[in-house]
Amino acid sequence: MIGRLRWPGAGTALGALYMALCYGFIFLPVIVLVLFSFQSGDLPAPPFNGPSLRWYQAAFADGRLVDGFTNSLLVGGSSSALSVLLGFFAAYGIARYEFPLKRAIQAIVILPLAVSYLLIGMGLLVSASWLGFSPSLSTVVIGHVVVNMPLAFVICLAQLGEHQRRVEAAARDLGASTFRVLFSITAPMIAPALIAAFCLCFTLSWDETLIALLNTRFDVTLPVVILSLLRGGVSPLTNAAGSFIFLCSILLMVVVELLLLRQRR
Amino acid sequence: MREEAHLVVEDVRKLYGEVVALDGVSLAVGATDYVVLLGPSGSGKTTLLSVIGGFAFPSAGRITIAGKDVTALGPAVRPTTTVFQDYALFPHMTVAGNVGFGLRIRGVAGTEQRRRVGAALEMVGLTGFDRRGIHELSGGQRQRVALARALVVEPQILLLDEPLGALDLNLRRQMQDELLDLQRRTGRSFVHVTHDQEEAMALASLIVVMNKGRIEDLGPPQRVYARPATRFAATFMGESTQFEGRVAERASGQCLLVETPVGHLPVTGNLEAGSQVTIILRPENIRAEAGGEIALGEARVREAVFQGAHYRVLASRQSPAQDFVLRLPPQAVIEPGMALKLSCAAGDLVLLQR
Numbered sequence: 001m002i003g004r005l006r007w008p009g010a011g012t013a014l015g016a017l018y019m020a021l022c023y024g025f026i027f028l029p030v031i032v033l034v035l036f037s038f039q040s041g042d043l044p045a046p047p048f049n050g051p052s053l054r055w056y057q058a059a060f061a062d063g064r065l066v067d068g069f070t071n072s073l074l075v076g077g078s079s080s081a082l083s084v085l086l087g088f089f090a091a092y093g094i095a096r097y098e099f100p101l102k103r104a105i106q107a108i109v110i111l112p113l114a115v116s117y118l119l120i121g122m123g124l125l126v127s128a129s130w131l132g133f134s135p136s137l138s139t140v141v142i143g144h145v146v147v148n149m150p151l152a153f154v155i156c157l158a159q160l161g162e163h164q165r166r167v168e169a170a171a172r173d174l175g176a177s178t179f180r181v182l183f184s185i186t187a188p189m190i191a192p193a194l195i196a197a198f199c200l201c202f203t204l205s206w207d208e209t210l211i212a213l214l215n216t217r218f219d220v221t222l223p224v225v226i227l228s229l230l231r232g233g234v235s236p237l238t239n240a241a242g243s244f245i246f247l248c249s250i251l252l253m254v255v256v257e258l259l260l261l262r263q264r265r
Numbered sequence: 266m267r268e269e270a271h272l273v274v275e276d277v278r279k280l281y282g283e284v285v286a287l288d289g290v291s292l293a294v295g296a297t298d299y300v301v302l303l304g305p306s307g308s309g310k311t312t313l314l315s316v317i318g319g320f321a322f323p324s325a326g327r328i329t330i331a332g333k334d335v336t337a338l339g340p341a342v343r344p345t346t347t348v349f350q351d352y353a354l355f356p357h358m359t360v361a362g363n364v365g366f367g368l369r370i371r372g373v374a375g376t377e378q379r380r381r382v383g384a385a386l387e388m389v390g391l392t393g394f395d396r397r398g399i400h401e402l403s404g405g406q407r408q409r410v411a412l413a414r415a416l417v418v419e420p421q422i423l424l425l426d427e428p429l430g431a432l433d434l435n436l437r438r439q440m441q442d443e444l445l446d447l448q449r450r451t452g453r454s455f456v457h458v459t460h461d462q463e464e465a466m467a468l469a470s471l472i473v474v475m476n477k478g479r480i481e482d483l484g485p486p487q488r489v490y491a492r493p494a495t496r497f498a499a500t501f502m503g504e505s506t507q508f509e510g511r512v513a514e515r516a517s518g519q520c521l522l523v524e525t526p527v528g529h530l531p532v533t534g535n536l537e538a539g540s541q542v543t544i545i546l547r548p549e550n551i552r553a554e555a556g557g558e559i560a561l562g563e564a565r566v567r568e569a570v571f572q573g574a575h576y577r578v579l580a581s582r583q584s585p586a587q588d589f590v591l592r593l594p595p596q597a598v599i600e601p602g603m604a605l606k607l608s609c610a611a612g613d614l615v616l617l618q619r
Contacts, residue, residue: 163351163353166349166351166353167353167354167355167356169320169340169347169349169353170347170349170353170354170355170414171355171366172339172340172341173318173319173320173340173341173345173346173347173415174341174346174366174367174370174414174415174418175341175342175367175370175371175418176341176366176370177341180370185355188357189355189356189357191357
């Protein structure tokens with residue numbers, strides 16, 4: 001007791017320092033990346049002269065980056081929509097019906113969360129060529145559905161509780177078919193979770209590089225474009241593109257947090 | 266009094282794994298009956314309601330409504346609707362959206378739909394609430410929305426699963442009156458589940474007392490209360506004094522003499538001499554004076570609890586021991602230890618076989 005009282009606040013100060021180092025370690029690269037995206041010189045390195053939006057203009061004028069952006073939007077949008085739809089159906093089935101091997105099936109649905117992206121990407125590439133499909137954005141969409149559907153499934157499953165079950169029973173009692181119950185009762189009731197799941201899937205798809213890199217050839221997604229730009233040497237252009245991706249992700253995560261937190265309250 | 270049976274439950278059994286929830290239940294209900302399924306939790310009353318509503322399918326037995334076998338039909342195609350315990354309103358819809366849901370499913374078009382929703386809301390006293398969200402309503406108002414939503418599709422039978430459980434006492438009394446009124450106005454049969462015997466007596470034209478998945482007694486509330494068929498029904502419907510005894514002799518015809526701690530009591534029944542029996546007597550039927558038809562001897566007051574309209578008095582006597590529970594008028598002067606001379610009328614003694 002006495003020993004501790006001798007330097008009051010020493011522990012707190014150490015804790016604060018530790019925390020500052022941790023956050024510095026995590027966020028310094030991000031800050032540097034964002035900072036030098038506003039560089040007006042040609043190198044993303046000190047000294048910083050600017051700020052300027054020169055490289056953002058360059059990024060939005062760059063055909064490869066703009067194509068990559070559109071492709072990423074396409075892949076993110078369609079793979080997230082599919083993930084949420086399939087995840088929702090799977091969650092409904094698991095939550096509402098009793099059937100043999102239910103636990104095993106649930107485990108299999110969640111399993112891709114534990115499989116490495118490299119394995120999924122390579123597996124997809126091999127299967128696609130074996131089936132005679134050439135690598136394309138559709139293969140990437142499939143890959144992203146594989147890794148994101150389990151997330152959507154888990155988020156939906158957590159929302160389908162007893163209260164929802166009784167509300168669904170009430171709708172059924174008034175004559176609604178299963179299809180009608182799903183779309184006019186269950187889905188609207190858990191809409192915030194569905195939107196949050198969509199945003200989360202989109203964020204993950206948005207900056208997923210490995211599966212996209214392995215399974216695309218000519219039409220590529222934004223992270224793949226940036227990767228190939230980096231091969232040609234560093235430039236504030238890649239910083240600008242990277243910062244833009246980061247901004248999009250942050251915005252979507254804020255939406256997720258707002259929706260899921262409001263649910264918990 | 267029984268009209269032609271509308272809802273018929275025939276020897277229904279329901280098993281959940283090893284657990285027997287319903288153990289051979291049979292029931293016939295008229296088209297305008299207010300049926301109350303009464304029993305403690307785990308008695309199978311809610312299971313019976315779900316089986317009638319189509320939410321659970323019986324393991325054996327048959328259910329017919331208006332002569333049609335509905336045993337295998339799901340809730341969507343049964344002519345029943347349910348008011349759920351927690352109301353199960355659609356949280357993302359307005360009051361009008363909730364009430365109109367069943368009509369939309371049935372393809373009832375705009376103007377007609379609005380007219381019927383308006384009529385249903387008027388019936389439950391919620392005119393003008395159409396645009397309100399569910400979260401803006403009080404418990405009693407939600408209850409009414411649930412009623413309107415279930416009645417607007419004109420079900421042949423309305424099922425109510427402990428609908429008044431979440432309301433406070435005053436509101437519960439008020440809703441009881443409104444439910445009775447609704448049932449009379451709509452001329453439909455209501456099947457209502459509760460564990461509250463006062464609620465059951467206030468509402469029912471037919472009480473079904475359930476215990477351990479079986480029907481213990483079934484009949485109009487006056488009969489079930491005054492002359493319960495089993496000991497369980499007797500105790501669940503209210504307090505009573507119970508005399509344990511043995512049939513001493515069969516007097517003339519249906520008249521038996523039963524040997525009890527308070528002497529030989531004459532009761533009507535048809536049992537062999539020597540049968541073990543219980544005779545029950547409701548508290549309000551015990552008179553604290555010697556002048557009654559049958560003398561029950563003297564007992565000392567153990568406890569007298571003032572309950573507003575009456576005193577609830579517990580009294581007992583020694584050798585042979587016998588407890589009594591009775592009611593005395595509120596103006597009576599009662600003290601513990603006082604001696605009371607008790608008597609009753611012969612017709613109020615109810616014989617139960619043990």
